Amino acid sequence: MRCLCNEKAHDLGVTCCDISSQPVSDGEHGFRYFQMASCGQDNQIKLWLILSADFLGAELKYKCTLNGHSAPVLACAFSHDGQMLVSGSVDKCVIIHETSTGNTLHTLSQHTRYVTTCAFAPDSPLLATGSMDKTVNIWQFDLKQPCAGNIVENTSKVAVEDWSEDDVAAWLYAQDLADFVGLFKMNNIDGKELLNLTKESLINELKIESLGLRRKVLQKIEELRMKTISVPITVPDEFLCPITRELMKDPVIAADGYSYEKEAIENWINSKRRSSPMTNLPLPSPMLTPNRTLKMAISRWLETQQQRV
Numbered sequence: 386m387r388c389l390c391n392e393k394a395h396d397l398g399v400t401c402c403d404i405s406s407q408p409v410s411d412g413e414h415g416f417r418y419f420q421m422a423s424c425g426q427d428n429q430i431k432l433w434l435i436l437s438a439d440f441l442g443a444e445l446k447y448k449c450t451l452n453g454h455s456a457p458v459l460a461c462a463f464s465h466d467g468q469m470l471v472s473g474s475v476d477k478c479v480i481i482h483e484t485s486t487g488n489t490l491h492t493l494s495q496h497t498r499y500v501t502t503c504a505f506a507p508d509s510p511l512l513a514t515g516s517m518d519k520t521v522n523i524w525q526f527d528l529k530q531p532c533a534g535n536i537v538e539n540t541s542k543v544a545v546e547d548w549s550e551d552d553v554a555a556w557l558y559a560q561d562l563a564d565f566v567g568l569f570k571m572n573n574i575d576g577k578e579l580l581n582l583t584k585e586s587l588i589n590e591l592k593i594e595s596l597g598l599r600r601k602v603l604q605k606i607e608e609l610r611m612k613t614i615s616v617p618i619t620v621p622d623e624f625l626c627p628i629t630r631e632l633m634k635d636p637v638i639a640a641d642g643y644s645y646e647k648e649a650i651e652n653w654i655n656s657k658r659r660s661s662p663m664t665n666l667p668l669p670s671p672m673l674t675p676n677r678t679l680k681m682a683i684s685r686w687l688e689t690q691q692q693r694v
Contacts, residue, residue, distance in 0.1 A: 392445045394433075395425035398665035401460050404435070405467035405484075420484060421445065422470050424458035426665060430472050432484060449487050453480045456630050457662070460500060465507040471514075473500030475630060479514050493559075495522060499629055517629070517652065545609060548576025560605045568593075582606055624683050628653060628662050636680055637673040641666070644676045 394402075405420040418434040430451040436444040456475035463470055469490065470482045479493040479500055498518035505512055512524040548556070553574055554566045568591060574582075587593045587602060626633050626646035635647040641661035645653075653662060654671050661668055 394423045394431060394445075395427050395429065397426035397457075398660060399423050399425045400458060403462050403470075405463040406465060407467045418446070420448070420463065420467055422461045422463065424461045424472055426457040426662070428452075428454050428456060428458060428474075430454075430458055430461055430470070430482070432470070432487075451480075451482045451487055453482075453489050453492070454478065456499075460502045462504045464505040469505070471503045471505060471512060473503045473514055473516075475499040475628060477516070477630075479503060479512075481512070493522075493524065495559075496520070498631075517649075545576045545580060548579065550575050552576060553579050556609075562602065562605065565593075565602065579606065580610060621686070623679075624686065633679070633683060636676040636683070638676050639673055640668045640670040644679055647673065 402421060402423040408419050418436060421433040421435055422430060423433065424430045432448040432451065434446040434448055436446060451470070451472070454472065454474040454476050458472050458474045460473040461470060463484075468484055470484050471479060472482070473479050477494060477496050477499055479491075479496070480489055481491040481493075482488070483490050493514070496514065496516040496518055498516050500514055500516045502515040503513065510525055513521060514524065515521045550570055550573060553569055553576060556579075557563060557566050557569060569579075572578075572591060582591075582602070584599060584603060587599045593599050593602065620632055623644075624632055626636075626649050627643060628645055628649040631646065633644070633646045636644045637647045637650060638644050639650055639661070641664055643661070643663045645662070650662070650673060654668070659668055660666060
């Protein structure tokens, strides 16, 4: 094999790339090229056009940058027709982008740890995502509801009590409860009504006979109530693992001088990544040293927060 092109794509390390299986037009001259996506530790995804390759080599033409993630992007993949691109990140989110416009179609936030892989099924509205939370999720998205992810993202900024019926419908889509959208709309369930739903109202008013479905709906509503009453707490950035962006429980110091959650940096090293997650420079040693001072500081901060509750 021979390398046809060597191009600097990101300011920090490139973590993943994918090439579309279908050619697209460049939008300027009508030429049809293959798309390539690259993602990196700079939190960005970049789209490129691959110019025709021959014995002289190949050339990458920059198309645009897709934003939306707030942490390093670890995975990306094109849909079969090249019209959508999915990405997964350390911020635990999965974003589906429209490649022609760069718009965000869906934002999925059900994973509880950073997302490491994602893939579309060919000729089917199915998507698989994998995470360090040890789960694989299979998603089926409704092509008639291309902006459901955006609706949920926007409603999260509004108090649940003020949600409209459409906001509740968007929430149902995001919770994999799309079958209930028509029922909830027919009964005029808005945000306030949603929070007041009980087992009795699900049985007597909404006529949901299945015990399993009632339990699932009530569980999701209870999770929503907990988020509603919880007081937002700003965690000091130095207490967050740079990889997972979660509060560290067992911080260790790596050879690059930065502190990480022990499990996260061990998984990073064991996956044969020999570079620093922070600097992208080679790690001179896989040795990890417990950061007892930081662990004690986190413990004291947690005690202070508990006393305020």
